[in-house]
Amino acid sequence: MNWGPTGTVNSMVTFDPESLTLAQCFGDACVVCHKKWPRPRVRVGRLPDESAVMACHDCAEALFPAQLATVLAFPTR
Numbered sequence: 541m542n543w544g545p546t547g548t549v550n551s552m553v554t555f556d557p558e559s560l561t562l563a564q565c566f567g568d569a570c571v572v573c574h575k576k577w578p579r580p581r582v583r584v585g586r587l588p589d590e591s592a593v594m595a596c597h598d599c600a601e602a603l604f605p606a607q608l609a610t611v612l613a614f615p616t617r
């Protein structure tokens with residue numbers, strides 16, 4: 541098994557808070573498109589202080605297409 545110490549996906553990215561707005565640092569705004577509503581729901585990474593970095597679903601898909609595809613692409617026969 542290859543779980544990280546916190547049990548999250550091992551591709552979790554650490555973002556540089558210097559390049560984010562305050563709202564993005566608090567997880568109140570999407571890290572990609574800055575949208576605050578609807579509230580971003582997908583945790584796409586973290587800050588060096590372990591705060592969650594959030595993105596809306598569409599943006600998360602653009603950030604990690606392969607990862608979400610593994611989860612969603614179940615062949616239905």
Ligand SMILES: [Zn+2]
Nearest residue numbers: 570573596599
């Ligand atoms: Zn977004």
